[in-house]
Amino acid sequence: MKNKTGATLTISAVAFIAxxxxxxxxMLVYPSSVEVIIAVSLIVIVDTYFMVDAxxxxxxxxxxxxxxxxxxxxxxxxxxxxxxxxxxxxxxxDMSGVVDLMIEMKNENASLMNSLIEQDKxxxxxxxxxxxxxxxxxxxxxxxxxxLIAQMATANAKSSAEALEILNDICKELExxxxxxxxxxxxxxxRVMKSKAE
Numbered sequence: 267m268k269n270k271t272g273a274t275l276t277i278s279a280v281a282f283i284a285x286x287x288x289x290x291x292x293m294l295v296y297p298s299s300v301e302v303i304i305a306v307s308l309i310v311i312v313d314t315y316f317m318v319d320a321x322x323x324x325x326x327x328x329x330x331x332x333x334x335x336x337x338x339x340x341x342x343x344x345x346x347x348x349x350x351x352x353x354x355x356x357x358x359x360d361m362s363g364v365v366d367l368m369i370e371m372k373n374e375n376a377s378l379m380n381s382l383i384e385q386d387k388x389x390x391x392x393x394x395x396x397x398x399x400x401x402x403x404x405x406x407x408x409x410x411x412x413x414l415i416a417q418m419a420t421a422n423a424k425s426s427a428e429a430l431e432i433l434n435d436i437c438k439e440l441e442x443x444x445x446x447x448x449x450x451x452x453x454x455x456x457r458v459m460k461s462k463a464e
Contacts, residue, residue, distance in 0.1 A: 274316070274320045274323075275317065275320035275321065275323075275324055278313055278316040278317035278319075278320050279317055281309075281313045281316075282310065282313035282314060282317050285306055285309040285310040285313050286310050288306050289303060289306040289307055289309075289310050292306055
């Protein structure tokens, strides 16, 4: 179609120019040949018609080609827009999924943190209770030890008094055997070695 329109336009243009030149030549050289001039003028008019028709067909072809290209560009733009829209929707869904996952992880972390805090509180309470129990046991143990020390001190004091009496008796016995019995002697100044408990 394109080649045919171009060929028709070329032939019409060449025929038009040739007929126009012949017509002008006839008018100048043979002005009396009116029939020939009219015939050539008709050829010029017919060639003009075909040439204008070919030009209009060429213009229609160019317009049609431009419209086709415009339609193709519109289709391509629509396709690109459609693909971009799908990509945007897919990306939005992916981002929405990522955001939901992040929110879920944040909530889970908050829950775990609260659980850890609660467990830490429980452990702190248990530790404080254990420390209180241990302190009470140590205090009770210290009281028992103090009682035992007091009892040992009392027992040591009694033992020391008994030991002094025994020593006093031994000294008197020894002096009576040696013939130096003197009832005025007092051995209460003797002391038994103090025990570590005292």
